């Protein structure tokens with residue numbers, strides 16, 4: 126199981142990060158956010174909220190998330 | 201027997217189990233509440249259950265979350281929900297009528313009743329002397345179909361309120377005080393019950409504020425007594441006949457005891473990024489802000505908006521501040537307009553939004569990156585505002601208004617003028633124009649569900665076969681989350697009312713060939729293997745339902761995250777754990793596993809035998825389902841189980 130790493134993003138001319146389409150996180154589509162059943166948004170757990178994903182990375186989360194009895198994410 | 205209010209509510213609704221903390225109890229549910237984000241699935245589940253009519257005393261569907269309508273998907277959902285409420289005999293609260301929790305409190309809540317809602321802040325209606333709890337969509341669908349709700353008997357945590365809130369301090373600061381003391385897990389497995397002389401100074405909506413954010417402590421519910429104050433509230437809503445007194449018996453006991461002296465509370469604020477990160481406002485006063493946001497079910501009262509308006513009346517907000525006003529119900533908005541408060545807010549520089557959840561749930565009004573946003577909303581974990589790198593502080597309306605005036609985080613006591621005393625309207629507006637009543641049964645029978653192009657019925661799911669011979673389509677490691685099973689991202693979420701379509705995204709992050717491989721043997725079925733903590737993470741029923749639709753019959757793991765395990769059972773996927781964890785290594789992707797005499801095996805005990813075909817391997821596995829859950833599993837899941845009972 127590989128460790129997830131975040132590739133450095135070099136800002137483009139306008140100050141926005143340069144986008145590499147092949148590296149956009151499939152889970153959050155690059156937004157860095159996901160939503161639960163109730164529509165509460167939270168940081169994407171697949172890319173750690175970066176919105177990018179380097180090929181070869183394991184999508185497996187590094188650690189268990191903190192959730193309560195009702196599966197409210199506490200992070 | 202001497203009982204507190206929570207015990208009375210539970211005893212009155214107990215259908216199974218004993219009232220011993222930690223034991224599973226079954227509770228009769230009188231009322232339900234669904235919001236539109238969770239409601240579309242609930243209505244599709246009712247359709248799949250073949251339900252003729254809701255069996256609860258009152259069930260209401262609110263449209264308060266997805267009301268921006270940036271394309272046709274939201275309005276398609278709204279029309280579907282309206283048609284479903286008409287077909288199944290539910291109330292329908294139209295978009296713009298307001299946030300579910302305050303509207304339910306105003307129009308439908310009844311002391312002494314139970315309320316189950318597919319929204320984690322359903323507990324807010326505990327302010328009415330109700331046992332109100334948040335749950336998953338399928339739990340609420342079951343309750344609408346007349347089935348009990350099963351929960352572990354909580355501990356009852358008595359909180360004695362004494363003293364009286366000082367000027368510039370309000371109900372929000374009371375719940376912050378509890379969060380300051382106990383943090384976001386302090387209420388897990390407990391019902392918080394408030395009592396004592398301090399209650400006199402808290403009106404019904406103040407109690408709503410406190411009960412609402414019991415969810416932030418992780419509590420099963422929050423309960424207030426139904427006293428003279430609740431009687432007055434119901435009278436103001438022309439519903440005095442719905443009032444019954446419900447107070448703790450003299451000398452009633454609690455599992456845990458605590459006291460809050462209201463006179464000692466000062467203005468408090470929860471810093472980024474947790475509702476439990478509470479400090480006095482004065483400690484961080486002076487920090488610049490970008491936004492001040494008033495509204496949400498965590499400060500829904502007329503008072504909350506009126507006091508905000510009185511603080512800024514005749515003044516101007518600081519330059520560059522976005523001062524966002526989000527009314528919580530149309531009734532209240534009408535009164536705020538006629539009493540001149542909305543004019544005061546607008547003159548001061550406020551932006552007025554429609555009645556709904558709006559920015560609280562990240563639907564609009566997202567703050568700028570990294571800029572401080574002060575909000576009267578209940579939750580500030582990262583991203584909840586809709587901005588990835590947000591910096592959200594939670595506070596009272598008094599602190600939000602004071603800070604809007606100065607442009608900095610401000611302890612309202614330092615404003616230098618007298619605390620405005622707000623009077624509730626003597627005859628508040630009562631208007632059910634936008635709350636459609638249930639349609640009579642005869643008429644309801646003729647109603648057809650209105651399904652837009654993106655809404656599809658849940659296909660019929662078969663019962664569990666006695667013999668299974670199925671391939672392992674995926675073998676995964678530890679901590680596989682619901683996000684990896686089926687992510688709730690922008691590409692996927694639009695299909696959540698369309699099971700066949702949303703299923704195409706299942707496990708795509710782990711292995712994007714899974715969908716194709718599963719579909720080839722959808723009828724025969726397949727298994728998956730996971731490590732520890734399988735199915736952890738946020739609540740996502742689709743993470744069980746979609747693989748099931750694709751033919752998943754058995755999930756074999758070292759252990760399961762609790763809610764996902766429950767969802768697997770609910771949707772008819774057999775969750776098994778290794779008796780000897782080392783045997784996880786014996787299984788490989790592509791292996792074919794056999795389970796024989798499954799029905800007998802399940803009924804006879806907790807241990808089953810799995811044979812790996814062609815490898816002469818036998819693996820001992822366990823299940824931990826109750827008798828009730830085995831029955832559900834054999835029928836192929838809750839939907840089929842209820843469907844059969846409707847006959």
Ligand SMILES: [Zn+2]
Pocket residue numbers: 150151152153154155157158169170171172173174175176177
């Ligand atoms: Zn991502």
